[in-house]
Each structure stands twice: as C-alpha cells, then as structure tokens.
Amino acid sequence: SLLSDQNPSEMDALCPSPPGPSRPQRHYERIGERRGTSFCQTLIHLLKGNIGTGLLGLPLAVKNAGLVLGPVSLLCMGVIAVHCMRLLVKCSHHLSAKMNRPSLTYGEAVQYGMENVSWLRRHSQWGKQTVNLFLIITQLGFCCVYFVFLSDNIKQVVEAANTTTFSCHMNYTNQTQVLVQSFDSRLYMLCFLPAIILLVFTPNLKYLAPLSLVANLVMTASLILIYIYSLTNITYPINLPKVGRAKDYPLFFGTAIFAFEGIGVVLPLENKMQRPQSFIPVLYLGMGIVTFLYISLGTIGYMCFGEHIGGSITLNLPNCWTYQAVKLLYSFGIFITFALQFYVPAEILIPPVLARVSERWEKAVDLLLRTVLVIFTC
Secondary structure, rough: OOOOOOOOOOHHOOOOOOOOOOOOHHHHHHOOOOOOEOOHHHHHHHHHHOOOOOOOOOHHHHHHHHHHHHHHHHHHHHHHHHHHHHHHHHHHHHHHHHOOOOOOOHHHHHHHHHHHHHHHHHHHHHHHHHHHHHHHHHHHHHHHHHHHHHHHHHHHHHHHHOOOOOOHHHHHHOOOOOOOOOOOOHHHHHHHHHHHEEEEHOOOOHHHHHHHHHHHHHHHHHHHHHHHHHHHHHOOOOOOOOOOOOOHHHHHHHHHHOOOOHHHHHHHHOOOOOHHHHHHHHHHHHHHHHHHHHHHHHHHHHHHHHOOOOOOOOHOOOOEEEHHHHHHHHHHHHHHHHHHHHHHHHHHHHHHHOOOHHHHHHHHHHHHHHHHHHHHHO
C-alpha cells in the first residue's frame, strides 16, 4: 500500500545501513543542507501553520468556557502543546541518532520507538501506518476547512458589495448583511481550485517562505484591525460569566484543539532546517507568540461582543469596506496556509508512488498526484 511500501523493515531497523540517499525518498526528506530553511523561514512557517481559521473562533470558545476559565484553559493547553512538540522533536533526534538516520518522519519515529519495546516490535509497521493515516486525515481535513472558509468569506464580501459603506458601526446581528443574490459557495470553491493547485506544485518549503511572509503580514494587518475594533468597542461594566456551563466546556475544548493545528508540521519543518538543532528556540518563540494571540483575541473578542459573538469573530464586524478588507486579507493568508498544511499528507503519500515509476515520469506523476489530492479536498 501507499503507507507501507518502501518503508524500512524490522531487519533494516535492527541493522541500519550507513546514512545517505539509500532510498528514492531520501532526496524528498533531506535535512541539514544548504537548501534547507533558515531560522526566520522556519519561524514564519511555524506561525503560518498555527494561525489559521481556528483563531477566529476562539472568542466563541471563551464564551463557552467563561471569561476566566477560558483564558486559563488556553494557557494550559498552550503549555501542554509546546511540551508535546518538544518531546516529539527530542524523540526524533534520539531515534535518528540511534538508527543512524539523518531525519525521521512521524511514522518512522513511531516505528522505531515501537521497535525498542520487545512486545511491540512486531506491530511497528502497523503503528507507522496508523500514525500516517491519522496525519493524512487530519491535514486534509484542515485543507477542506480552508476551502470552505475561503469560499464563504469571498462569497460574503461579493454579495454584500452593493450595500457595503465606509461607515462602520457595531454589528450585533452575527452576520454581514446580504442583499444581493449570488452564486453557490461550491462555485467559489471551483474558482479557487486552479490557483490552489498551482500553489501546491511548490515542492520545497523554502520557496514558500516569501509567500508565507506576505501572508503573515496581511494576516497581521487584519488581526490588528480586529484588535482595534474589539478594544475600542468594549462596553463597561463587564457582566460576563467568569465560568461557563459544564455542558458547554466540551465545545470550548473542541474549538481550542482545532486552533492548535500546527502539530502536524513540526517534524517536517524541523527536518527541512539548515540547522535542525536550532529548532527548539524556533518552537518556543513561535508557539509563545501563537499562545499569546489565542488568549488575547479570544478574551478581547468575547469582552467586546459578549453573548452575541458568532462562530467566527469576522461575522460580528461591521458591513463597511475597512472590515470587509479584513476578510479579504485573512482569506489570502488562509490561501497560503493551505500549501503548508497540504505539505504533510503530500510528504507521506507521494514519495512511495514516485519510487515505483521511472525517473522520466517522476515529475509528471508528482504533479498529477498533487492535483488529485487538492481536487479531493475541494
């Protein structure tokens, strides 16, 4: 199968071959080379992989948990997420050195870890395939959500274009006013399809860094506008529940877990660094910024809109061009993030197939598989 072919066997793990491009996939998984990503490029990708659509839903998550319990829970989840990411990287380093391998994927880390336990050794391939399957489902699921987010936000801006003004007022209706009949959201998805296909043709994270930087800048600008509007429209006194209802806490937990969507890109980013040993500082800095954004936007957004907060804070923004631009800017950032989230399942699924075809057809098959995967998420 795609998940098992060309993977090292138990004998390969116990008697590893010398490091080097011994497999066709080695070039695909290279690390520590001049062509790898720098400290800043890796930081940009890490931020891009964690700041997505989930951030905009955190004010509603804080509402479900409470004004005090929500931020405290987000902080605890951020600390646990960073700790788990650090453990993941350390395990990868330890197993790489032990198995004489320059880098490991998620599945390989599980496989070699299980081979160190006698009663799990015979199931190591099963463990690898399971982890790869979960990663594929999770990351392609994020890509599906991005398609929906892009189509719905652009559709909303287009439909409200005739009634959008330059006057911004508080909007408690939970939605942008729509007065013009427009196309189905699925048609907007089809419009995005060619552009996203071209975007995922980029085979190396290094070449995505400039676009990720631009996406980070425009998303930063849109978040600044959201912060300014939310901070300037908080009504006092604040009479919001400090602790939410127990039955609503699972809703908070689900939204918050979805927001921490960057765990799947940790090892691919670390594997592609010029100096992988510098990844831990990148992780601490990047996730520190991400956790601060999660807590602050979730709290401020809830304080501003209170019980009227929508599923995405953009739904509460006024129907004026300033805040319609926020949706456009954030949509561009999500468009670029698609390529980063797509990189993980592509790294799992494509190399085993390329190992089966002749070198002459490798490029064509690579592009064809990327196209098919994007169409599947659409």
